[in-house]
Amino acid sequence: MIVRLQTEPFEPGALLTDFCRGRSETGAVVSFTGIARASAGATQALELEAYPGFTDAEIGRIAEAARTRFGLDDLMIAHRIGRIAPGEAIVFVATAAAHRREAFEAADHLMDYLKSRAPFWKKEHGPDGARWIEPTARDLADAERWD
Amino acid sequence: MARVLLFGRLADIAGWRERRLDSLPARLSSLKALIAADDPRLAEALAAPGVQAAVDKTLVRGDMALAAGMEIAFLPPMSGG
Numbered sequence: 001m002i003v004r005l006q007t008e009p010f011e012p013g014a015l016l017t018d019f020c021r022g023r024s025e026t027g028a029v030v031s032f033t034g035i036a037r038a039s040a041g042a043t044q045a046l047e048l049e050a051y052p053g054f055t056d057a058e059i060g061r062i063a064e065a066a067r068t069r070f071g072l073d074d075l076m077i078a079h080r081i082g083r084i085a086p087g088e089a090i091v092f093v094a095t096a097a098a099h100r101r102e103a104f105e106a107a108d109h110l111m112d113y114l115k116s117r118a119p120f121w122k123k124e125h126g127p128d129g130a131r132w133i134e135p136t137a138r139d140l141a142d143a144e145r146w147d
Numbered sequence: 148m149a150r151v152l153l154f155g156r157l158a159d160i161a162g163w164r165e166r167r168l169d170s171l172p173a174r175l176s177s178l179k180a181l182i183a184a185d186d187p188r189l190a191e192a193l194a195a196p197g198v199q200a201a202v203d204k205t206l207v208r209g210d211m212a213l214a215a216g217m218e219i220a221f222l223p224p225m226s227g228g
Contacts, residue, residue: 034228044204048228049154051220054204091228107177115227122226129165132156 001067001075003060005050008081012092019076019094026073028100029108032093034115038086046084047123047130055119062113070096070106077110081120109146116143149213151182157198161189169219171213175200178219197224 012033020029036046040134050056063075072094084090097103116139122128133141151166151173158164161182172178179200183190192198200207213219 051152051154051201051222052206057204077170107225117225118189119222120224121223122228123155132159132223133226134224139227144152 001060001063002077003056004076004078005052005056005059005081006030006078007080007107009091010078011086012089015076015078015092016094018045019074023073023096024136026099027098027141028099028103029094029096030103031095032091032107032111033089034091034111036084036086036088037089042126043086043124044127045086045125046090048079048081048084048090049123049124050079050081051119059114060117062111062118063104066095066113067108070095070097070102070109072102073108075079075106077111077114079114079118079120101140112139115139149177149216149225151216152218154220155223155226156193157189157192157223160192161186169207171215171217174210174212175202175207177204178213179221192222196197198222211212 016031019033059077063077067075071096076094078092080090091114095103095106116135122133124133149168149171153164172181173195183193184215190217201222203218
């Protein structure tokens with residue numbers, strides 16, 4: 001299981017290739033890549049702040065719980081921190097399980113957690129300056145589906 | 148040496164993200180009062196709903212006793228990624 005926070009851009013295809021390698025008992029791998037949106041020019045960059053040692057530990061705890069809950073063989077989470085330009089991948093989640101249903105559900109669950117409850121602080125830089133963003137009602141409702 | 152960390156909007160309001168203190172007050176509530184003593188905007192932001200504290204990278208609820216060398220972080224509502 002890998003949980004990684006990084007300031008450098010990553011290439012989701014390469015992460016998926018590595019994640020799939022050498023699996024003979026895994027029947028299903030599901031991956032999700034989130035990409036920073038420009039929102040028609042309203043967002044020039046996202047800035048994501050984490051608390052090193054706390055943010056990764058909290059995400060690791062949720063990842064471990066998800067591995068048990070969905071009976072996963074393995075999972076991987078890579079998350080950008082720092083300044084992220086539109087078009088760049090911001091998050092990558094991959095789940096591996098014997099069968100597809102568990103892999104799909106675990107990836108969905110992990111993304112709902114990461115989008116609304118993970119300890120990040122997100123700032124949006126736009127033409128009119130910067131503002132701090134909080135989860136949308138939709139993000140919060142999505143996360144509640146798993147409680 | 149103790150460390151006090153601010154994140155997100157709290158750091159922007161205060162104009163600092165990290166402070167080192169030779170000694171800590173006895174309780175978390177007194178530390179909050181101390182760091183915001185000369186900054187009413189920070190005092191207001193720290194009292195806002197949803198602001199949490201972590202001591203040595205563990206979330207804590209309510210007031211608690213502090214000891215030398217601890218790392219205390221004040222965390223505004225988390226946004227997710």
